[in-house]
Amino acid sequence: MQIPEIQRLLAERGLDGWLFCDFRRSNPIAYQALGLRTQIVTRRWYYFAPAQGEPRGLVSALEPHALDGLPGAMRVYRSWQEREAGIAALLDGATRIAAEYSPRNTIPYVSRVDAGTVELLRSLGKEVVSSADLVQYAVARWSEAQLQSHLAASEAIMRAKDHAFAYIGERLRAGATPTDYEVQQIMWADFAADGIEADDPPIVATNANASNPHYLPTADNATPILAGDVVLIDFWGKLRQPDAVYADHTWMAYAGAAVPPRQAEVFAAVAAARDAAIELVRRRMAAGATLHGYEVDDAARAVIEDAGFGEYFVHRTGHSIGEEVHGDGANMDNFESHDERQVLTRTCFSIEPGIYLPEFGVRSEVDLYVHDDGQITVTGGPPQRTMTPLL
Numbered sequence: 001m002q003i004p005e006i007q008r009l010l011a012e013r014g015l016d017g018w019l020f021c022d023f024r025r026s027n028p029i030a031y032q033a034l035g036l037r038t039q040i041v042t043r044r045w046y047y048f049a050p051a052q053g054e055p056r057g058l059v060s061a062l063e064p065h066a067l068d069g070l071p072g073a074m075r076v077y078r079s080w081q082e083r084e085a086g087i088a089a090l091l092d093g094a095t096r097i098a099a100e101y102s103p104r105n106t107i108p109y110v111s112r113v114d115a116g117t118v119e120l121l122r123s124l125g126k127e128v129v130s131s132a133d134l135v136q137y138a139v140a141r142w143s144e145a146q147l148q149s150h151l152a153a154s155e156a157i158m159r160a161k162d163h164a165f166a167y168i169g170e171r172l173r174a175g176a177t178p179t180d181y182e183v184q185q186i187m188w189a190d191f192a193a194d195g196i197e198a199d200d201p202p203i204v205a206t207n208a209n210a211s212n213p214h215y216l217p218t219a220d221n222a223t224p225i226l227a228g229d230v231v232l233i234d235f236w237g238k239l240r241q242p243d244a245v246y247a248d249h250t251w252m253a254y255a256g257a258a259v260p261p262r263q264a265e266v267f268a269a270v271a272a273a274r275d276a277a278i279e280l281v282r283r284r285m286a287a288g289a290t291l292h293g294y295e296v297d298d299a300a301r302a303v304i305e306d307a308g309f310g311e312y313f314v315h316r317t318g319h320s321i322g323e324e325v326h327g328d329g330a331n332m333d334n335f336e337s338h339d340e341r342q343v344l345t346r347t348c349f350s351i352e353p354g355i356y357l358p359e360f361g362v363r364s365e366v367d368l369y370v371h372d373d374g375q376i377t378v379t380g381g382p383p384q385r386t387m388t389p390l391l
Contacts, residue, residue, distance in 0.1 A: 001033055001138045003055055003071060009134055010051040016094035017050040018131060019121070027112040029100050029131075029328060033138035038066050044083065047072075048090045058086040088124050097121060098131040106337050107132050109320075109328050132341055140320055140329030141346040146245045147369060149238065150321075150348060153196060154247035154367070154379040157237045160190035164204070164233060165253050168225055169390040172255060180204040181222035187235060196237035198246075199325065203234035206255075211361030213315060213354065227391065229255040230263055230360040236325045246325040248350050249380030250365035253388040266355050266362045267387050269307035273300040273353040274364050274383060277317055277332065278376075281343065281351075285374040291343040294334035300353045301335065309355045318350040321367060345370050362387075 010018060020030040023044045030036070034047065043060035047067055055072035059065075060083075064076055075090070077083040091097060099121070100112035110132045121128050142150070164183050171178040181204070188201040205215045206225055210232035217223065225231060236248035254263060277300040284291040297317040304313045316336045320329035330341035332349055343349075352365030366380040 001035075003049055006033075006049050006134075006138070007051055009137055010049070010098070013098075013133070014096065015051060015098050015129060016096045017048050017091070018098040018134060019091065020047045020049070021045065021099070021113060021117060023114075026114075027100055029110070029112055029135055029139055032323075032328075033135070034070060036067070036070070038068070041066055046087060046090055048094070050094060056090055058083070058090050084120065087120065091121075091124065091126060095125070095127055096129055097126045098129050098134055100131050100135070101128055102130050102132060107331075107339065107341070108337075109326070109331075110135055136329045136341060136344050136347065140322055140327055141344060142245060142322075142348060142369070143243075146243060147348075149241065149244040150247050150367070150369065151377075151379065153238050153244070154249070156194040156196050156239075157191065157235050157247055157249065158380065159194070160187040160196075160202075161233055161235055161249070161251055163187070163190055164202075165231075165251075165388055165390060168231065168253070168255065172225070172227055172391060177224045177226065179222040179224050180206060180209070180217040181219055183225070183233075184217050187233075191237050195240045197240045198237040202236075203232070205232045205234075205361070206230060207360045208358065209361075210363075211356035211358065213356065213361070213363070225255060227255050230362070230387070231255060231390070232361060232363060234363065234365065238323075238325075243323065245323055245348070246321050246327075247367060247379055248321060248325055248365065249367065250352055250363045251380075251384055251388065252362055252364065253390050255390050257389055257391045259387045259389060263360065263362075263387060266309070266357065266360075267364070269304055269309055270353050270355055270362050270364050271383065271385065272307070273303035273313075273317075274351050274366065276300055276303045277351045277353070278366070278368065278378065278383070281368055281370070282376050285343065285345070285370050285376060288374055293330035293332050293339035293341050293343060296332035296343070296351070297334040297339075300332075300351070304353060304355060309357075312355045312357055313353060314356060315354065317353055318368075321348045321350060343370065345372050345374065 318332035
């Protein structure tokens, strides 16, 4: 973000400034928000953007280059005494200071400033305010190029999913027994061929393994896929290029010709929850009304609870998506945390309710992008209406 934009946001919120600080890249939000590309950072640095006036920084004498390219005067410290005095001077005249801090660690994605630094700021008479809402504007909103990278990534990983399901069906019809790891590796190869990268390969899981939301097959724990199995594939990736953002989807299949009633019932509940969340976002954002992350979770969770599966929905409804698959914007969450952050235009997040029974698990995941006019684009779809029969 440009400093004038940061200052406008600070003034709107009645804040005296935003203190960015880092030690050994422990605060990636600061680098993203400020556009820093510093190569070697082994010492602490501080950069204060006031609501009014020139920003200013504090850097170590060993690394005076740490904030090169940013506007404002840079003060250099050598000893710990000079560092603490420098922080006091940096914040002189300011009282309400935003920082990457979350009260009670409610939003762990924002909790980047350590407790000791918060103690130091409070000892200087400063009120530390969470930068959670500021962070959304600074790092969670996409450019048009990033939206296009997401759309391209979604198409590519969906092709890999289609290939995986087709492969399972072909092998089963031929009397062979494919494994979850084998299918995962086929998708992983498709990703590479399409210029897609990801932090981990796809999740391919069957039956009870599908009830472990983060099950990951390996060569050592490969599980055969048999006729009659429920098959879950969770797959995510982004283009192998600078500033690209992720797409993240989950689809379900049944290794048979017709989905049995119990599996169909559970999937229908998940799909209805997904659709209720999508509709809430669509309606509220199109009207220009305020929408909070926790409300989206409530909408999906109510459907699953009404269907009698509430105890088996064990995670939030969705997460922010950015250059990391789990981004720093608002999560659709009133379960793992109470996320009061507003859903903003030009942000993207997943909608992925699930029901995880002892015998099998079901999840359906699409991504929602909110345009400047409040309209939404759903990727990873159209949303799946039933499990895909593979035979």
